[in-house]
Amino acid sequence: MIDNHALHAACLAINARVLVVFIATPKQWHEHDMAPCQEEFIYASLQQLKRELAQKGIPLYYHECDNFADSVDWIIHYCIRQEVAVLFYNRQYELNERRRDEQVEQRLSGCVRCQHFDDSLLLPPGSVNTSSGKTYKVYTPFRNAFIRRLTISNVSCYPAPKQRGNSLLMCDSSEAYESITRNLPADFPIGEQAALQRLRIFCRGKAQDYLILRDLPAITGTSSLSPYLAIGTLSPRQCFNYLRAEHPGVLKECDSGPFSWLNELIWREFYRNLIIAYPMLCKRQPFIAWTNKICWRNNAYLFQAWKEGKTGYPIVDSAMRQLNSTAWMHNRLRMITANFLVKDLLIDWRAGERYFMSKLLDGDFASNNGGWQWAASTGTDAVPYFRMFNPINQGKKFDPYGIFTRKWLPELANVPNHAIHQPHDWAKKHNLVLDYPLPIVDHQESRRQTIAVFKAAKSAGSEENKKEH
Numbered sequence: 001m002i003d004n005h006a007l008h009a010a011c012l013a014i015n016a017r018v019l020v021v022f023i024a025t026p027k028q029w030h031e032h033d034m035a036p037c038q039e040e041f042i043y044a045s046l047q048q049l050k051r052e053l054a055q056k057g058i059p060l061y062y063h064e065c066d067n068f069a070d071s072v073d074w075i076i077h078y079c080i081r082q083e084v085a086v087l088f089y090n091r092q093y094e095l096n097e098r099r100r101d102e103q104v105e106q107r108l109s110g111c112v113r114c115q116h117f118d119d120s121l122l123l124p125p126g127s128v129n130t131s132s133g134k135t136y137k138v139y140t141p142f143r144n145a146f147i148r149r150l151t152i153s154n155v156s157c158y159p160a161p162k163q164r165g166n167s168l169l170m171c172d173s174s175e176a177y178e179s180i181t182r183n184l185p186a187d188f189p190i191g192e193q194a195a196l197q198r199l200r201i202f203c204r205g206k207a208q209d210y211l212i213l214r215d216l217p218a219i220t221g222t223s224s225l226s227p228y229l230a231i232g233t234l235s236p237r238q239c240f241n242y243l244r245a246e247h248p249g250v251l252k253e254c255d256s257g258p259f260s261w262l263n264e265l266i267w268r269e270f271y272r273n274l275i276i277a278y279p280m281l282c283k284r285q286p287f288i289a290w291t292n293k294i295c296w297r298n299n300a301y302l303f304q305a306w307k308e309g310k311t312g313y314p315i316v317d318s319a320m321r322q323l324n325s326t327a328w329m330h331n332r333l334r335m336i337t338a339n340f341l342v343k344d345l346l347i348d349w350r351a352g353e354r355y356f357m358s359k360l361l362d363g364d365f366a367s368n369n370g371g372w373q374w375a376a377s378t379g380t381d382a383v384p385y386f387r388m389f390n391p392i393n394q395g396k397k398f399d400p401y402g403i404f405t406r407k408w409l410p411e412l413a414n415v416p417n418h419a420i421h422q423p424h425d426w427a428k429k430h431n432l433v434l435d436y437p438l439p440i441v442d443h444q445e446s447r448r449q450t451i452a453v454f455k456a457a458k459s460a461g462s463e464e465n466k467k468e469h
C-alpha cells in the first residue's frame with residue numbers, strides 16, 4: 001500500500017471513488033511454473049492488503065480469469081460498467097504481460113484514459129542506456145551509469161493513501177477467494193509491515209557486513225527480502241531509501257557492504273531492462289545464439305538426482321534440499337547448483353530454470369532467467385563457457401565447517417569438517433559406509449566433455465554464421 005505508484009497517483013488525482021482491482025490468472029501462472037507456495041503467498045498478501053485498504057475506505061476487487069485474453073475482455077467491461085474515468089496501472093515487463101497491457105490501452109482508447117507506472121523498478125526501464133541510446137549488454141558499465149543516474153534522480157517513496165471516507169465492511173467489495181496457507185514457508189511472514197520490519201533491521205545491521213557475509217550460506221547474511229520484492233509487497237525504492245537513510249554515503253563507498261547490497265538491487269534492474277529490450281528472452285531463447293547448438297545430454301536419471309539433492313556432491317545436495325524444504329535458496333548456492341546442472345550434468349538450463357520457478361517463493365522471471373543464463377554461459381555478460389565451478393572447492397570455500405551442509409544432510413552428521421565435502425574418501429579411509437550417494441558424475445571428466453560440447457556448438461554456430469553472410 002505504501003509506495004505503490006498507480007495507487008498513489010489514483011488517490012491523488014481522483015476525488016471520487018478509487019477502486020483497486022487485482023486480476024489473477026492462476027491457470028496461466030501454472031503454465032508458467034509458478035510455485036504453489038508463491039501463489040498462496042500472493043493470495044495471503046492480497047487478503048492482508050484488502051483489509052488495510054478497507055480501513056482506508058478503498059475497496060479491493062479480486063477477479064480470476066483463465067488467461068490474459070479473458071482478463072483483457074474482463075477489465076474493459078469492468079471499466080465500462082463502473083464508469084471508470086482513468087485506469088491507473090503498474091507495468092509488468094514480461095512479453096505477454098506487455099502485450100496484454102497494450103491491448104487494454106488500445107481497446108479503451110477514446111473512452112477511458114490509461115496511465116501506467118514503472119512501479120517495480122528503481123529507475124524506469126530504458127532510462128539508463130549507452131551513449132548511443134542502446135540497452136547495456138554488459139553489467140558493470142550499466143551499473144556505473146545507473147549509479148550516476150541514481151545520484152541525480154528523485155527516487156523517494158510515496159506514502160500510503162489517505163483515508164477516503166468510512167472504513168469498509170470486509171465482505172462487500174470482492175468476490176470470495178480462498179486463502180489456503182498449506183504451502184506457506186514459516187520464514188516469510190505475510191504483508192508489508194513484516195517486509196518493512198525485515199528491511200529496517202537489515203539496513204541497520206547486516207547491510208554493514210554484507211560484503212563479507214553474503215556468500216556464506218550457513219549465516220543469514222543477506223536480507224531474505226526477495227519474496228516481497230518479487231510480488232511487489234516491497235518496492236526497490238523502499239529498499240534504496242532505507243539503505244540510504246542508514247548509510248548516507250552508500251553511492252560513493254564502492255567497497256562497502258551497503259554498496260554491494262545496492263549492487264544486487266541493480267542486477268535486478270539490469271535483468272528487467274534486458275527482457276524488455278530482448279523479447280526473445282521471454283520465449284525461452286538464449287541470449288547467445290550459438291548456444292542453441294549445444295548437444296545437451298538431458299539424462300532423466302541425473303536430472304532427478306539433482307532435483308532431489310542426491311548427486312553425491314554435498315554442497316549441491318544441501319542446497320537443493322534447502323530449496324525443496326523452504327522454497328528459497330541462498331544466491332551463492334543458486335549459482336553453484338545451476339552451474340552443476342548445466343556444466344557437470346550437461347542438462348539444458350531451461351529445465352533447471354523451470355524447476356527453480358516451480359519451487360521458489362521469490363520466483364521472478366527476469367531474475368531467474370538472468371541467473372540461469374549467466375550460469376549456463378548462454379546469457380549476455382555471462383560466465384565464460386569454459387569456466388566451471390568445482391563443487392568440492394565451492395563447498396570448501398563457502399561452507400568450510402560444513403555447518404550448512406550438515407543441517408540439510410543429516411546423514412553426514414558424523415563426518416568431520418575437513419572431509420565434509422568429500423565424505424566418501426574419508427569414509428573409505430576409516431572403513432565406513434555412508435548412507436549417502438556416491439558422486440553421480442566425475443567432475444574432471446564432466447569438465448572435459450562439457451568444454452568439448454560447448455566448443456563444438458560454438459564452431460557450428462560460427463560456420464552457420466559464415467554461410468548466412
Ligand SMILES: Cc1cc2nc3c(=O)[nH]c(=O)nc-3n(C[C@H](O)[C@H](O)[C@H](O)COP(=O)(O)OP(=O)(O)OC[C@H]3O[C@@H](n4cnc5c(N)ncnc54)[C@H](O)[C@@H]3O)c2cc1C
Nearest residue numbers: 222223224225226264268331334362363364367368371372
Ligand atoms: C540461477 C539463479 C536463479 C535465480 N532466480 C531468482 C528468482 O527467481 N527470483 C529472484 O528474486 N532472484 C533470483 N536470483 C537472484 C538471487 O539469487 C536472489 O535474488 C537472492 O538469493 C535473494 O535473496 P535475498 O533477498 O536475501 O538477496 P539479497 O542478497 O539481500 O539481495 C537483495 C535483493 O536484490 C535482488 N537480487 C539479489 N541478487 C540478485 C541477482 N543475482 N539477480 C537479480 N536480483 C538479485 C533480489 O531482489 C534480492 O532480494 C537467482 C539467481 C540465480 C543464480
